[in-house]
Amino acid sequence: MEKPLITQAMIDAYDEYTHLMLDRRGFMDRLTKLAGSGAAAAAIAPMLAANSALAAQVAADDSRIKAEDITYPGGKGDIKGYLVRPAHASGKLGAVIVIHENRGLNEHIRDVARRVALEGFIALAPDLLSGEGGTPSDEDKARDMISKFDPAQPIADDVAAVAYLKTIDGGNGKVGAVGFCWGGGQVNMLAVNAPDLDAGVAYYGAQPKDPAAVAKIHAPLLLHYAGLDTRINAGIDAYKKALDDNHKQYTVYVYEGANHAFNNDTSAARYDKKAADLAWKRTIDFLKEKLG
Template sequence: MTTTHPSGFAPAASPLAPTMIHTPDEAISAGITSIPSQGDDMPAYYARPKTSDGALPVIIVVQEIFGVHEHIRDICRRLALEGYLAIAPELYFREGDPNDFADIPTLLRGLVAKVPDSQVLADLDHVASWASRNGGDAHRLMITGFCWGGRITWLYAAHNPQLKAAVAWYGKLVGDTSLNSPKHPVDIATDLNAPVLGLYGGQDTSIPQESVETMRQALRAANAKAEIVVYPDAGHAFNADYRSGYHEASAKDGWQRMLEWFAQYGGKKG
């Protein structure tokens, strides 16, 4: 898991910014668990309220390229404070450890590209199943993801018919296909099972606005229940408070929009 590095972050995520947020965990229960998936034991981080009046709404949190590091764990803690059971599975665990890669290009080539979408989607199904057996409400299943996880969030919204809502943060929308990544979000716009909110940065050089508009057109053509919000002054990873590209105003607005989206489509808490 990506918990082995002293900083709580994979080396490729460096340098760390002083804006990093740490959410206190006094009111929640959080920790590491193991989820049976496809014959393996998949590590995952979870966070939930310490007390609840029944089964909790579930949000699967899908990692960035850096794995389930401290920022993703903090996202889970923030969601737990909002009344959710949040689970972030280590989706690279079979292929390797993000801590073994010193920079982003080698991490992408040496690890991320080796992880098949089909394997990831099946693992997420097992996360949903685990949640339903561990205090989560299977009828209130949601997902959110960031960067690499944002793309996966779109794909999972077309994969699982039980999903109620999804929020994708700056996930790639178009691209070349491969055996491991045969489709991108633009290819599955007609297949969405749940309402999807996409949150993107207008200054994101890795996701050009042309690709965002292409996705919007595909969603309109499919008459899909989806919305894409673009923050004009934000770049890529604008919610990543541990990185220099963090854009506080956009991140706070996106977080509130996410909570409202989940409340509207995912089912009431409590």
């Protein structure tokens, strides 16, 4: 069977489904119209979605790392997290919070935490759905749970993660954060709310809604955006102006031709290896500079 053609309109419809108000039925109806048939839509939908079977670039039992599930004190109660260290580190290391997408702490984000650890950091991936019982296996349920969050709660839990990592055994006292999609927006808000954050990297993350909040940012920021991501990119200019007006240290990269979630290599339709590899190199170089 010939591989189905995936168009930008299909990718945009999926983005609307996963981030805005389009429900599953509405998404499949639109995809059927775009694909030409229900059968074609059924074949294309899994290619747009993330496939957890493709998650691991670094195996969970890789001998180069030490990984464990932990809890740390959050804003209102204990938060579950996935903590990963290099197995044979020499000296104290910078720490990085890895903030998940709106699917919760899934296998892909655990794998990203392992990748961060292999670069010479202590990596902590919090499960910001801990207060709701933890990340469910059903991604639609996870997205629904996150959409109903009190926005202050995950920020408080991320701020608590900074405090936890500041004094963690083997750490050098410097803490950065990297987040993707919803997690990218959380990095921006963490920078607003954690004056002791040492570096923030936001992948296609929503910008702070209140420009005045930007004045509270102390951490240098690295901001990755996808050229085709019109929904998120609509806020870039206002964010840059607020950062400039408040004399903040930041760098913006826009990856032309790339879609929202271009770093997520479990999504066949949206993953862009060239953009992902370049953004990752820039991310690791930035974190090593700021947290070393």
